[in-house]
Amino acid sequence: MTKSYKEWLDLDVDQIEPIELSTQRKMNLKQTILKKRATRKRMPKWVRHIAAAAIIGITMVTSVSIAFPTLALQIPFMKNIASYFDNKNTVFENFDSYATEIGQVHSSNGLSMMIENAVYDGTSLTISFALETDTDLGDSPFIEGDFMDFKGAVGGGGSSRLEKIGDNKYIGLANVTPHFDKEAPDELEITWKPKAFLNADKDTKVEGDWAFNFKVSKLAGELQLVNETVTNYDVTARFTALGKNDMSTVIHYEYEVIPEVLEKWPEVTVQFDELRDNLGNTYVVNGNGASSRDSGISYKSSATVQTIDPAATSITFVPVIYFSLGSGKGTELKEMNPVTIPLN
Amino acid sequence: MNIKGGEMVRCTAKNFICRLQNQKEDALEFVIEHYSGFVHAIAYKILSGINKDSIDECVNDVFLAIWQNAEQFKGESEDFKKWIGMLTKYKAIDLFRKLEKQQQREKGDEDLLQKPDIKDIQQEFLKKEQRNDLLLAISHLENIDRDIFMMRYYLQLTNSEIAEALHLSKAAVENRLYRGKKKLATTIQLKEALI
Numbered sequence: 001m002t003k004s005y006k007e008w009l010d011l012d013v014d015q016i017e018p019i020e021l022s023t024q025r026k027m028n029l030k031q032t033i034l035k036k037r038a039t040r041k042r043m044p045k046w047v048r049h050i051a052a053a054a055i056i057g058i059t060m061v062t063s064v065s066i067a068f069p070t071l072a073l074q075i076p077f078m079k080n081i082a083s084y085f086d087n088k089n090t091v092f093e094n095f096d097s098y099a100t101e102i103g104q105v106h107s108s109n110g111l112s113m114m115i116e117n118a119v120y121d122g123t124s125l126t127i128s129f130a131l132e133t134d135t136d137l138g139d140s141p142f143i144e145g146d147f148m149d150f151k152g153a154v155g156g157g158g159s160s161r162l163e164k165i166g167d168n169k170y171i172g173l174a175n176v177t178p179h180f181d182k183e184a185p186d187e188l189e190i191t192w193k194p195k196a197f198l199n200a201d202k203d204t205k206v207e208g209d210w211a212f213n214f215k216v217s218k219l220a221g222e223l224q225l226v227n228e229t230v231t232n233y234d235v236t237a238r239f240t241a242l243g244k245n246d247m248s249t250v251i252h253y254e255y256e257v258i259p260e261v262l263e264k265w266p267e268v269t270v271q272f273d274e275l276r277d278n279l280g281n282t283y284v285v286n287g288n289g290a291s292s293r294d295s296g297i298s299y300k301s302s303a304t305v306q307t308i309d310p311a312a313t314s315i316t317f318v319p320v321i322y323f324s325l326g327s328g329k330g331t332e333l334k335e336m337n338p339v340t341i342p343l344n
Numbered sequence: 345m346n347i348k349g350g351e352m353v354r355c356t357a358k359n360f361i362c363r364l365q366n367q368k369e370d371a372l373e374f375v376i377e378h379y380s381g382f383v384h385a386i387a388y389k390i391l392s393g394i395n396k397d398s399i400d401e402c403v404n405d406v407f408l409a410i411w412q413n414a415e416q417f418k419g420e421s422e423d424f425k426k427w428i429g430m431l432t433k434y435k436a437i438d439l440f441r442k443l444e445k446q447q448q449r450e451k452g453d454e455d456l457l458q459k460p461d462i463k464d465i466q467q468e469f470l471k472k473e474q475r476n477d478l479l480l481a482i483s484h485l486e487n488i489d490r491d492i493f494m495m496r497y498y499l500q501l502t503n504s505e506i507a508e509a510l511h512l513s514k515a516a517v518e519n520r521l522y523r524g525k526k527k528l529a530t531t532i533q534l535k536e537a538l539i
Contacts, residue, residue: 011390
């Protein structure tokens with residue numbers, strides 16, 4: 001061993017002036033890192049929102065009495081799925097404590113799919129699931145086929161992630177918000193029939209016939225009506241209600257755009273990523289998507305966070321307007337004035 | 345009816361850590377954009393005498409470790425630069441030493457006569473992943489302890505070598521190692537490495 005590396009031991013990195021990398025090199029760096037989705041054995045930290053917008057068709061589920069004979073014959077092969085993910089400060093953190101156990105397993109074509117737990121907070125359904133298969137589906141497989149169907153819903157949106165945790169095991173978490181014409185029901189009835197699981201890296205897939213049907217009751221909670229409005233850049237956002245329950249707090253809001261704005265920006269979205277309470281706690285916001293009945297002039301939307309600290313007396317966040325030319329064609333972001341909502 | 349999904353890109357100096365810990369790609373982009381020059385400069389400083397590939401390897405390794413272990417970072421945006429700087433420094437030194445030894449081996453036969461070094465065997469045992477865990481766990485300690493632990497367990501120097509590098513007495517190094525170990529051993533995966 002030579003001595004020379006020791007010269008660097010007392011190097012003060014604070015004194016070093018940056019040497020910029022080329023744009024090309026930065027891009028390569030990002031690609032290299034994203035490609036190495038190596039799964040760590042103990043705690044997979046890869047989080048990937050596979051379906052940013054899982055669109056649930058307008059199909060109504062008419063028959064729910066179809067029997068699924070192979071269902072529930074097998075013993076669930078995974079427990080506490082949510083605990084495998086790093087869910088700090090997110091709505092998933094207390095998921096397991098409030099979830100209804102579903103425990104359904106269905107096998108087809110050598111792939112067993114299991115639905116472990118689900119929670120319906122009155123707005124969104126949060127669900128944990130797992131796969132066991134001999135086929136290598138890569139690190140983050142895609143699910144083909146319709147996402148979940150909700151009885152009575154006219155549409156919906158949500159996000160999910162599915163990740164490898166072992167040689168033949170995958171675990172997933174999904175958060176889906178159905179939209180109803182009328183008031184959301186007290187009990188959700190869900191049908192989920194994935195068509196195939198796809199390994200995006202190798203273009204291989206396992207097709208099969210899985211079908212789940214289950215009901216989840218709404219968590220007990222209360223609704224606090226609020227009325228906070230903010231208008232910036234010809235967009236008005238109105239925060240109307242807070243849905244509070246043991247697992248989550250849902251911020252209900254609407255926003256409206258002056259029609260002229262739509263001529264330049266056909267899609268306008270108002271969202272926020274983070275909120276704070278007056279005690280300094282930070283919460284990661286899970287956007288639930290938005291729906292419009294008038295071609296994008298007004299939208300109804302909601303966002304979910306982990307239950308706000310009961311000692312807090314207000315929450316504050318900065319709504320952001322995303323002016324979009326349409327998917328992938330360009331966006332412009334504008335921050336609105338901060339909104340503070342007092343808590344009862 | 346228009347339905348929109350939840351994901352939108354927005355990353356700022358205020359929220360990038362949170363977004364990085366949630367594995368948002370735009371946060372990775374942000375971190376690369378803002379810190380790659382710094383990481384590159386440290387890697388360049390230490391490794392430019394070896395070769396260009398090693399600099400690239402070091403930069404890649406650092407960002408990969410940060411992406412995979414972002415949740416281990418505790419602190420505000422201002423501390424992030426210190427954290428990434430320290431990780432880069434010790435990774436680069438480690439790589440420097442590894443490659444320097446390799447170059448020596450390639451020089452001539454005389455090295456074949458070398459006896460196996462107990463340190464080398466230890467190194468082999470600590471696989472890269474575990475070494476990353478170690479590196480990250482040590483990064484939570486306070487300044488001086490952090491350097492001592494980096495040198496002792498990540499670079500596997502002897503106590504006298506550390507004392508020399510940090511201009512401390514050997515006893516002071518031993519003392520700090522003893523106290524720091526108690527703190528670190530609370531992390532389960534490190535217990536084995538520290539015995």
